[in-house]
Amino acid sequence: MRTVFKTSYDADIDLFKHGAQRNWYILLLVAALLLPFVLSEFALGEMTNLLIWSIACMGLMLLVGQTGQPSLGHAAFLAVGCYANVLLQERLGLPFILSFPLAGLIAGVAGALIARPMTRLHGVYLAIGTLALAILTDDLIVLATPLTNGVMGLFAPDIQIFGYGFNRYGNPIRLYLLILAITVAVVLVYRNIQRSPLGRSFAAIRDSEISAQAMGVNVARTKAIAFGISAGITGLAGALIGHYAGIFNNETFNVILSIQLLLAVVIGGLGTIHGAFFGAAVVALLPQAIAISRDLLGKVMGGGTIAIPGLEAAVFGAILIAFILFEPQGIYGRWFKIRTFFELFPFYRRDMFRRQKSYLKTERMR
Amino acid sequence: MDVLQLLVSGLANGCVYGLVAMGFVLIYKATEAVNFAQGDFMMLGAFICLGLTNPQFMGLPFWVSVPVAIAIMGVFGYALDLVVLRRMSGQSQIAVIILTIALGFVLRFVAGLIWGHEPISLASPIAGKDIRLGGVVLGMDEIMVIGVTLAMTIALYFYFNRTKLGVAMQASSQNQLAAYYMGIPVKRIQSLIWALAGMVAAVAGILFASKGSIDPSIGLLGIKSFAAAVIGGFGSLPGALLGGVIVGLIEPFASRYIAAGYAQIMPYLLLFVILIFRPHGILAQVHQKKV
Amino acid sequence: MSLLEIDNVTLRFGGVTAVNQVSFNVEEGEVFALVGPNGAGKSTLFNLISRIYNPAEGDIRFDGKSILDKAPHEIAPLGIARTFQNIELFEQATVMQNLLVGRHRHRKSNMWSELLFTPYVRTEERRHRAAIEKVIDFLDLQAYREKYIAGLPYGVRKVVEMGRALAIEPRLLLLDEPASGLSVEETQDVAFWVEDIKKQMGITVIMVEHDMHLVSSVSDRVLALADGKMLSLGKPHEVQNDPRVIEAYIGASDQNAEVSA
Numbered sequence: 001m002r003t004v005f006k007t008s009y010d011a012d013i014d015l016f017k018h019g020a021q022r023n024w025y026i027l028l029l030v031a032a033l034l035l036p037f038v039l040s041e042f043a044l045g046e047m048t049n050l051l052i053w054s055i056a057c058m059g060l061m062l063l064v065g066q067t068g069q070p071s072l073g074h075a076a077f078l079a080v081g082c083y084a085n086v087l088l089q090e091r092l093g094l095p096f097i098l099s100f101p102l103a104g105l106i107a108g109v110a111g112a113l114i115a116r117p118m119t120r121l122h123g124v125y126l127a128i129g130t131l132a133l134a135i136l137t138d139d140l141i142v143l144a145t146p147l148t149n150g151v152m153g154l155f156a157p158d159i160q161i162f163g164y165g166f167n168r169y170g171n172p173i174r175l176y177l178l179i180l181a182i183t184v185a186v187v188l189v190y191r192n193i194q195r196s197p198l199g200r201s202f203a204a205i206r207d208s209e210i211s212a213q214a215m216g217v218n219v220a221r222t223k224a225i226a227f228g229i230s231a232g233i234t235g236l237a238g239a240l241i242g243h244y245a246g247i248f249n250n251e252t253f254n255v256i257l258s259i260q261l262l263l264a265v266v267i268g269g270l271g272t273i274h275g276a277f278f279g280a281a282v283v284a285l286l287p288q289a290i291a292i293s294r295d296l297l298g299k300v301m302g303g304g305t306i307a308i309p310g311l312e313a314a315v316f317g318a319i320l321i322a323f324i325l326f327e328p329q330g331i332y333g334r335w336f337k338i339r340t341f342f343e344l345f346p347f348y349r350r351d352m353f354r355r356q357k358s359y360l361k362t363e364r365m366r
Numbered sequence: 367m368d369v370l371q372l373l374v375s376g377l378a379n380g381c382v383y384g385l386v387a388m389g390f391v392l393i394y395k396a397t398e399a400v401n402f403a404q405g406d407f408m409m410l411g412a413f414i415c416l417g418l419t420n421p422q423f424m425g426l427p428f429w430v431s432v433p434v435a436i437a438i439m440g441v442f443g444y445a446l447d448l449v450v451l452r453r454m455s456g457q458s459q460i461a462v463i464i465l466t467i468a469l470g471f472v473l474r475f476v477a478g479l480i481w482g483h484e485p486i487s488l489a490s491p492i493a494g495k496d497i498r499l500g501g502v503v504l505g506m507d508e509i510m511v512i513g514v515t516l517a518m519t520i521a522l523y524f525y526f527n528r529t530k531l532g533v534a535m536q537a538s539s540q541n542q543l544a545a546y547y548m549g550i551p552v553k554r555i556q557s558l559i560w561a562l563a564g565m566v567a568a569v570a571g572i573l574f575a576s577k578g579s580i581d582p583s584i585g586l587l588g589i590k591s592f593a594a595a596v597i598g599g600f601g602s603l604p605g606a607l608l609g610g611v612i613v614g615l616i617e618p619f620a621s622r623y624i625a626a627g628y629a630q631i632m633p634y635l636l637l638f639v640i641l642i643f644r645p646h647g648i649l650a651q652v653h654q655k656k657v
Numbered sequence: 658m659s660l661l662e663i664d665n666v667t668l669r670f671g672g673v674t675a676v677n678q679v680s681f682n683v684e685e686g687e688v689f690a691l692v693g694p695n696g697a698g699k700s701t702l703f704n705l706i707s708r709i710y711n712p713a714e715g716d717i718r719f720d721g722k723s724i725l726d727k728a729p730h731e732i733a734p735l736g737i738a739r740t741f742q743n744i745e746l747f748e749q750a751t752v753m754q755n756l757l758v759g760r761h762r763h764r765k766s767n768m769w770s771e772l773l774f775t776p777y778v779r780t781e782e783r784r785h786r787a788a789i790e791k792v793i794d795f796l797d798l799q800a801y802r803e804k805y806i807a808g809l810p811y812g813v814r815k816v817v818e819m820g821r822a823l824a825i826e827p828r829l830l831l832l833d834e835p836a837s838g839l840s841v842e843e844t845q846d847v848a849f850w851v852e853d854i855k856k857q858m859g860i861t862v863i864m865v866e867h868d869m870h871l872v873s874s875v876s877d878r879v880l881a882l883a884d885g886k887m888l889s890l891g892k893p894h895e896v897q898n899d900p901r902v903i904e905a906y907i908g909a910s911d912q913n914a915e916v917s918a
Contacts, residue, residue, distance in 0.1 A: 009783045009786040013779060070460045117638070123460065125600075127400070128596050132637050135589065136631055136634050139627065142627065143627055189773075195782075196774060196778055196782070197757075197764045197771065200754055200757055203749065203758075204761075206747075207746070207747035208746070211746070212758070213730045214733060215733055215821070216733030218728075229772075263464060263467070266461075313475065314472050317469065317470070317472045317475075320464065320465070321465060321468050321469060325450065325465075328461065
């Protein structure tokens, strides 16, 4: 394990813990930039999808992992971002470069407004409240048909920035690079939150509201800010989903999507940026992985490919159950253990990360 | 006239919601976990009964398959706690919520695999029979749903408040370790409560199936029942039934008197109103932590 | 004018009167101790000052101004810091991060500059860390700086919580049972620290404590409470020898009675 000798306060404040860590992340970024030259167009499209999911997961992670407020209704903010972006372009004729950040802002404001009643709730009540939000979104889109075109859906125009077009099929490399840039920007903002007083007040609320309050943290306001930023980032992802999918309607943003998003951050590992990416990778790549394994299985068994409805959700559910039971820290937790194993080799002990036995005490006391 | 029929069918729907809501409340009261798969338990119970009864599957007599289905769901609930949920002891409420949501996905898939995704009707002897009271035609199925639900609620209420085991179940949720030291077999009690919830879900499922055709996605009805449980006051059995009935009634009347599209959203709007004014439900169960 | 004035405060929970017409003043620069059997209303008084509870009657004034119109999160900015009886630290964060949350009162940067992490935010962060360093030095927490609270022993947690309260740079510090569950040596440390907090930092301290030895060695004045009512107020030895106090402890046959001179 590396020991870092800190010689200035900046060692704690900087983005990276040490030079080697910085180099690894630069290497990762270079690899991401080189992907278009390696991957096929189809695979690149999948990577683009993964990045969009990562943005959405980071949005939700900020709320669930950092602030400790579970939301089962984040598809609502995906929808707000998506519709706002397209409507701003179509109805008001705004260019993408304006409509995109505005869509994030609108989703953020919506989140902060909804947060006021929502964040007075705890645990189960917050879960059901946000779940109701997700269900209402679906119905509200239909009720607002004049604006949203209801079940018929809307078409998203191609992204145009200064005359350059970005289309999933026309210029996939450009679209990938654009979304990669947005992803990196979101990661930076996330890191900035983590290392500033704002992020610490989020963590304070997650761990003990009563003592956060005693430290002078305005709990209601901070939760509203967390909801707002989280919804804003999620809204940006929503806008990108619209452009990526090309067409969308109320069904695109149903309850299952909200639930999937929450499940993704849990599988990935709560409270870390890594976790958001791992979770996104599982959700985004699972359908393809299942399709491929089904084809393989079909060939081995000699039969054709069989379509089994609900298989995707079931496999996803099974993976999740396995993780909650055996690795509650998610993929990130597992990765962290493996990394520690190699760093300490051969001194890693099996009980190093053993969980303490714990007993349930009522959560009705807050 | 019309209003009366609307009332009775709404009441019957509400009773099913209420029964599923009671499943939530049972588990919540005793283990403080929230079983988001309760709706899927109901679906599974309905399908097991259907699988035993319908001629294209096992073809057993209805009155044999009903107790068998209830028993199977009881064993299923017990086993689920034994194998899966016992490991979750001490983890946060939200982890259990997520686990049970995932479980719901899996259950829906399994049911679809066995019984298919096409709607099927249960071959119930009471389906399609009517009772005529004056000029009003009431479905026999609806009357039965209401009657059985009332009986179940009363029985469960007394069980929880008057019997030793019922009180022990409540005690074990407040503080597991303390309950354990007091000689309450916490683990077995938790498994029993899951068995009970499975049985209640089976009853709800059979009643639901006797009113119309079913498919694996009816498990999503659990979400509405959950809203009902919160509206009525999480943690109270009669409250759960009350919430279920409110939701059951508000739906047909909203679609009748406002607009068809509003039937779906009314329960959730009501839920929001209640959550805003009573953040912890009508019968508050959350108290400020002592510091 | 006294720093803190508790003026005829009463608090009822349903039929129980937890605090019954309690009045006392705490002067700037003194160490004031609250003693009494369990359920006497000591921690409840702290919760009243923290604005977690609302008194039914009476007034609480800090620096001459009533604090009853303040929300709970507006108390720390006034310069009132506290610790909790059962330790309420941020478990999933490091000692450093916990102490930094204590600096929240001194936060000057706003949300947007923090999202972009402007150079000003960095300057502020350095300033906060320099201030925290003093607390770490004072309480000897160097070894635990980067450790997560969840893995720390009980004694260290108690110290971290005191540190977090000091990071607020308060004028008034409320310590809720700072020595409960600590070893003799650790209690000794607490005694020295309270002394230094008063003398070096000039912070007024109100302390709830059962350990009468600690109370009599550090406090200037002691208030004994029982069943929410004031029993006796005065110098430590006066209160200890007050027949009503002895009666309350022995009469209540409370297992926490530690009235030993």
